[in-house]
Amino acid sequence: DAGVIQSPRHEVTEMGQEVTLRCKPISGHDYLFWYRQTMMRGLELLIYFNNNVPIDDSGMPEDRFSAKMPNASFSTLKIQPSEPRDSAVYFCASSFPEQSGYTFGSGTRLTVV
């Protein structure tokens, strides 16, 4: 099993540009989570899906952020337009069943200049 796969590993973009982060969960996992990690705030949940349906998006900072899960093997997190304060490491995680402990991807380090 290749684990949770995220791409890209690093992204540097200019303020105002659109950024798309990608995630492939572990096959068979029915929960998918997007987290953001910063030094100041630690790991914060942005949104999570169950069986491809968004369950809780209350952590999405504002309308500039959107997430989709068109099928069980793929999810995207989009930021449009990006701002310097969005700079962080974004993690995707998946799980089944939900209390077994998530498996995290290696993350995408986003830098907005």
Next chain:
Amino acid sequence: EDQVTQSPEALRLQEGESSSLNCSYTVSGLRGLFWYRQDPGKGPEFLFTLYSAGEEKEKERLKATLTKKESFLHITAPKPEDSATYLCAVQAGSQGNLIFGKGTKLSVKP
């Protein structure tokens, strides 16, 4: 509001010097408490899940315990390869997500 607080923020130990990390929590209806290890540049790696007060779990030099208000991660005779950030998280109520503490950065010197 559900909250998870970890202490200390950073801990420096000599190789072989045992110690404990603390995770205190306030949640409505604890479903599980999780410990993760995170190495620089990597995602958190799952270590343990504890479900009820009094429960203990062990893995190599690590032992996690749980009370009604806090959890401890005991590290016995640590080695330099145990150096990492250790994260605590709780799952509460009807939520499917985990709420994380900010972590304890452990450094073990040879």
